[in-house]
Amino acid sequence: MTVPTTVDAPYSTPGIFSPQYRTATSGILLVITLIAFEGMSIGAAMPAISKDLQAIDLYGWSFSAFLMAGLFVTVMAGQWSDRRGHALPFLLGVAVFVAGMIIAGAAANKGMFIAARAVQGFGGGAVIVASYVMIARVYRPDARPKIFAALSSAWVVPALIGPSVGGLVAGTVGWRWVFYGIVPLVIPALLMLLPALRAKDDEPKAAAGDAGDAVRRPGPVAMTLAAAGAAVGAGVLLYGVGVLHRQPPIGLAACAAGLLLLGLSLPRLLPPGSLRLRRGLPTTVVMRGLLSGPFFCVNSFIPLMLQEVRDFSDAAAGVALTTGALGWSAGAYLQSRGVVRRERLIMFGAVAVTAGILLTALAVVPAVPGWIAVPAWVVAGLGMGMGISSVNVTTMAQSSDAEQGANSASLQVTDTLGASLAIGFGGALINFVGHDDIATGFVTISLVMAVLGAFAAIVAGRVRVRT
Numbered sequence: 001m002t003v004p005t006t007v008d009a010p011y012s013t014p015g016i017f018s019p020q021y022r023t024a025t026s027g028i029l030l031v032i033t034l035i036a037f038e039g040m041s042i043g044a045a046m047p048a049i050s051k052d053l054q055a056i057d058l059y060g061w062s063f064s065a066f067l068m069a070g071l072f073v074t075v076m077a078g079q080w081s082d083r084r085g086h087a088l089p090f091l092l093g094v095a096v097f098v099a100g101m102i103i104a105g106a107a108a109n110k111g112m113f114i115a116a117r118a119v120q121g122f123g124g125g126a127v128i129v130a131s132y133v134m135i136a137r138v139y140r141p142d143a144r145p146k147i148f149a150a151l152s153s154a155w156v157v158p159a160l161i162g163p164s165v166g167g168l169v170a171g172t173v174g175w176r177w178v179f180y181g182i183v184p185l186v187i188p189a190l191l192m193l194l195p196a197l198r199a200k201d202d203e204p205k206a207a208a209g210d211a212g213d214a215v216r217r218p219g220p221v222a223m224t225l226a227a228a229g230a231a232v233g234a235g236v237l238l239y240g241v242g243v244l245h246r247q248p249p250i251g252l253a254a255c256a257a258g259l260l261l262l263g264l265s266l267p268r269l270l271p272p273g274s275l276r277l278r279r280g281l282p283t284t285v286v287m288r289g290l291l292s293g294p295f296f297c298v299n300s301f302i303p304l305m306l307q308e309v310r311d312f313s314d315a316a317a318g319v320a321l322t323t324g325a326l327g328w329s330a331g332a333y334l335q336s337r338g339v340v341r342r343e344r345l346i347m348f349g350a351v352a353v354t355a356g357i358l359l360t361a362l363a364v365v366p367a368v369p370g371w372i373a374v375p376a377w378v379v380a381g382l383g384m385g386m387g388i389s390s391v392n393v394t395t396m397a398q399s400s401d402a403e404q405g406a407n408s409a410s411l412q413v414t415d416t417l418g419a420s421l422a423i424g425f426g427g428a429l430i431n432f433v434g435h436d437d438i439a440t441g442f443v444t445i446s447l448v449m450a451v452l453g454a455f456a457a458i459v460a461g462r463v464r465v466r467t
Contacts, residue, residue: 016139016146024138025147027193028131029154031094034182034189035124037158038101041166045178048170053110062117064238064420068231069121070128071416075227075269077126078409081133082402087197090130094190097123098183105179125412132408134197136396144396145336148389152332159325226268233261234417238424245431262417270410281398283462284391285410287346289418290456291353291387294449295380297422298357299324301430302373305442310363310370320360320373324381331385335393342394347460349387354453356380361446364439394463422449 016025046062077089100120107113135147169178237258244251267275274282302320306312331352335345359376362368392411399407426445433441 016143016150021139021143021147023192023195024134025150027189027191028134028147029150030189030192031127031186032131032151032154033158034185035097035127036155037162037165038120038179038182040155040158040162041169041178045166045170045175048175049113052175053107053113062114064235065114065118066121066124067416067420068235069118070125071234071413072227072231073122073125074129074409074412074416075223077129078133078405078407079223081130081405081408086130086133086137086405089126090134090193090197091190093123093126093130094186095123096120097127098186099123101179101183105176129405129408129412132392132396132411133405136399136404136408141397145389145393148392149332149336149385152385152389153329156325156329160322222268226265229261229265230269230413230417233258233265234420236261238420241424241428242431244428266413269413271407274410274414277459277462279462279464281395281407283459284394284398285407285414287350287456287460287463288388288391288395288411289414290452290459291346291350291384291391291418292415293418293422294357294453294456295353295384296419297426297449298360298380298446299377300423301426301442301445302360302377304430305364305438306370306373308438309442312370320377323374324377324384327378327381327383328385329381331382331387332389333385334382335386335389341464342390342397343461343463345386345390346394346463347457349383349385349390350453350457350460352383353380353387354383354450354457356383357446357450357453361443361450364443391463422452 015021042062049062073093077093080089097120100116100118100123103119104113104116107116131151135144139147166178169175169181235258236254240251240254240256240258242251244255271282271285272278274286277283277286303312303317306317306320331349340348356376356379359379360373362376363370363373395407395411396404426449429445429448430438430441433444
């Protein structure tokens with residue numbers, strides 16, 4: 001009888017909290033949790049902020065400034081990560097995000113506050129992209145589904161407690177401490193991440209899943225102009241959609257100008273063939289936006305519907321959103337088990353999001369309890385957890401070493417555009433139908449978004465390249 005050698009021993013995927021990954025995992029999760037907590041808590045603090053700064057229009061601009069700045073900087077961070085490594089974009093992103101938090105806390109007027117939100121968007125966008133590249137370069141391919149599942153879970157606690165903590169802080173010590181209070185927590189996260197930020201690419205790289213997608217992107221100047229064009233185009237389009245019901249000529253002109261800028265810019269920012277849903281990486285990247293758009297659009301209007309149509313309290317209306325986060329975490333865990341092909345998981349995710357949206361629409365029916373929105377949004381969140389995490393993993397598997405940053409940025413571009421444009425379109429529908437008929441507006445939004453979700457389910461099979 002012989003003792004098994006190391007060669008004979010079966011290989012097991014190292015856990016993301018094993019010694020080789022422990023500090024990197026803890027640091028990434030803490031940074032993402034802090035960004036998520038800020039994003040979840042600011043909504044609860046906005047009434048106090050708006051009242052103190054005497055600017056009710058802060059609601060729209062505070063989120064738009066963050067999203068548009070993030071859309072621009074993700075492209076820059078992706079290029080930088082591919083050319084110089086992920087460490088400096090990550091560190092600068094964290095520093096800029098912290099600076100934005102400090103400026104927001106010190107804001108004396110709405111202009112300063114909106115500028116601070118843009119600074120936070122610059123920092124947060126860079127951190128997300130650099131984190132994805134770090135995952136691709138530090139973690140083995142078979143460990144990546146687990147770390148992406150953990151990233152999804154990092155949003156659960158902020159989703160559960162962020163709004164209540166943000167409201168409590170704003171109502172007691174003041175809304176400025178919603179921002180100031182997060183700043184000191186960044187230091188331990190950076191200390192834990194230092195080994196991963198210093199690490200070289202020692203592990204052998206897995207070959208990209210679709211070598212044909214490794215096409216040279218435009219140069220830095222062209223990409224910068226394209227990123228600026230996309231950010232401005234999205235902003236102009238959202239403005240046009242928002243005023244379309246009041247000033248049709250101006251709205252139509254703005255929509256046309258925004259679509260033109262996006263049409264000229266997006267082909268440079270996404271993998272070739274993305275707008276034609278070419279098989280492989282192009283469709284994989286677009287799927288991120290096709291999933292995010294329907295989910296976050298309906299997600300934004302659920303509290304409004306429950307409060308205005310079913311007379312829910314603020315706290316009760318927020319329960320549905322919380323359960324969506326729990327479903328998301330469960331879906332991310334299920335995809336990490338690796339027992340179903342990725343394109344199937346993405347398709348299942350799109351189907352679940354579509355089903356959750358349609359079930360939630362039933363909450364406006366008087367004979368149906370409004371609480372149906374809770375299990376319905378668990379279903380939708382489950383689909384997002386399966387779908388989004390699988391899209392992230394598949395994108396990294398289909399990316400060559402030199403394109404991990406660019407493709408991570410493309411994911412963020414489609415995610416931001418999908419969510420922001422869908423939410424803007426939903427707001428336009430509510431305005432068109434009228435604020436006195438929220439039920440009809442919500443059902444209309446849900447049906448349109450369900451069609452988009454069904455389309456995502458149909459094209460999900462194009463994620464896989466035929467062999």
